Amino acid sequence: MGRLSCGGVQPKLRKGLWSPEEDEKLYNHIIRHGVGCWSSVPKLAGLQRCGKSCRLRWINYLRPDLKRGSFSQQEEDLILALHEILGNRWSQIASHLPGRTDNEIKNFWNSCLKKKLRQRGIDPSTHKPIANAGAAEAGAALPDARDPGHKPAAGDSDDGLAQKQPAVFDPFPLADLGFDLGAASVAALYCGPYDDGVGKAPPDAGGFVADYSSVLDVSENLGYGESSSNSSNWTCAEMSSAVLDSEVLHWASGGGAKPEPYTELEQQQQHSGGYGGGEQAVDDDDALEHKFSLPCGQEQSLAHFDFNLEYF
DNA sequence: AAATAGGCCAACCGCTCCTCC
DNA sequence: TGGAGGAGCGGTTGGCCTATT
Numbered sequence: 001m002g003r004l005s006c007g008g009v010q011p012k013l014r015k016g017l018w019s020p021e022e023d024e025k026l027y028n029h030i031i032r033h034g035v036g037c038w039s040s041v042p043k044l045a046g047l048q049r050c051g052k053s054c055r056l057r058w059i060n061y062l063r064p065d066l067k068r069g070s071f072s073q074q075e076e077d078l079i080l081a082l083h084e085i086l087g088n089r090w091s092q093i094a095s096h097l098p099g100r101t102d103n104e105i106k107n108f109w110n111s112c113l114k115k116k117l118r119q120r121g122i123d124p125s126t127h128k129p130i131a132n133a134g135a136a137e138a139g140a141a142l143p144d145a146r147d148p149g150h151k152p153a154a155g156d157s158d159d160g161l162a163q164k165q166p167a168v169f170d171p172f173p174l175a176d177l178g179f180d181l182g183a184a185s186v187a188a189l190y191c192g193p194y195d196d197g198v199g200k201a202p203p204d205a206g207g208f209v210a211d212y213s214s215v216l217d218v219s220e221n222l223g224y225g226e227s228s229s230n231s232s233n234w235t236c237a238e239m240s241s242a243v244l245d246s247e248v249l250h251w252a253s254g255g256g257a258k259p260e261p262y263t264e265l266e267q268q269q270q271h272s273g274g275y276g277g278g279e280q281a282v283d284d285d286d287a288l289e290h291k292f293s294l295p296c297g298q299e300q301s302l303a304h305f306d307f308n309l310e311y312f
Numbered sequence: 313a314a315a316t317a318g319g320c321c322a323a324c325c326g327c328t329c330c331t332c333c
Numbered sequence: 334t335g336g337a338g339g340a341g342c343g344g345t346t347g348g349c350c351t352a353t354t
Contacts, residue, residue: 051339052325
């Protein structure tokens with residue numbers, strides 16, 4: 001439609017990486033007032049960003065129900081299965097993986113899963129074996145993630161994803177839940193029931209071309225209702241019950257851990273390199289602000305999983 | 313130690329869809 | 334019914350980090 005992008009409409013708008021201060025403003029605004037109209041959020045929150053940018057930041061990073069960390073083997077399998085059916089409809093795929101964003105899944109697919117499939121001699125776009133015999137040989141020669149002897153997903157899916165953690169602003173860093181979609185459900189997508197890999201072995205690469213006709217029912221069976229993206233439409237009331245009543249509030253209210261020394265934060269900021277080096281708000285009078293100066297490791301000990309409990 | 317290459321990921325861009333008037 | 338504006342989606346890019354040479 002040729003509509004100007006938000007950046008082109010108002011030249012004063014900021015672009016690029018978000019600073020901790022911006023994150024804080026956006027987070028506090030949505031926590032207190034809900035989203036409402038995204039186009040008005042930047043103004044109301046005092047941000048020099050377009051609404052689109054705010055929305056993206058909230059969905060992909062600030063949302064309290066986000067799951068962090070590397071993808072589990074179950075998630076990986078589910079993504080593969082869903083992708084064969086849905087193609088590059090990342091938002092639909094994401095709706096079957098609570099706590100994961102379409103962007104996250106898309107990046108995971110492009111950077112990791114595509115490569116894996118090719119190594120196994122499978123065309124990522126068709127999920128069919130590559131006709132090329134050489135490719136098949138190459139696939140056979142490479143380790144298979146489903147091989148019982150192969151290293152589990154943590155190291156496999158993938159090192160890069162697993163090792164990187166949010167550097168500075170991490171409102172809800174989720175520890176690795178050992179996310180389990182239900183082994184039976186996932187296994188059924190590929191080869192029918194199997195007993196969690198303990199008894200019957202997981203399918204090998206050939207399993208990828210199996211019948212996935214039941215995949216689309218999985219979300220209902222597991223009780224996944226909402227797309228992770230849809231969570232951005234939380235009302236203030238929903239936010240209140242989901243966030244403010246949670247452990248996070250207890251902690252932010254002073255009942256939780258104390259912030260680490262500022263020097264550690266500085267180190268993290270230096271490490272990130274992306275933020276503008278603005279001053280961190282460490283205001284004891286504002287409980288919510290404590291959260292933004294906490295290092296990831298400390299927050300991980302907190303119970304942030306309330307938001308996702310309904311999924312399990 | 314420095315240079316280079318590759319991987320990863322956050323965020324932008326442009327388009328389509330949806331809703332409202 | 335059609336237009337305008339907002340929301341959402343998927344593709345792409347830029348920059349940082351790490352591994353390798």
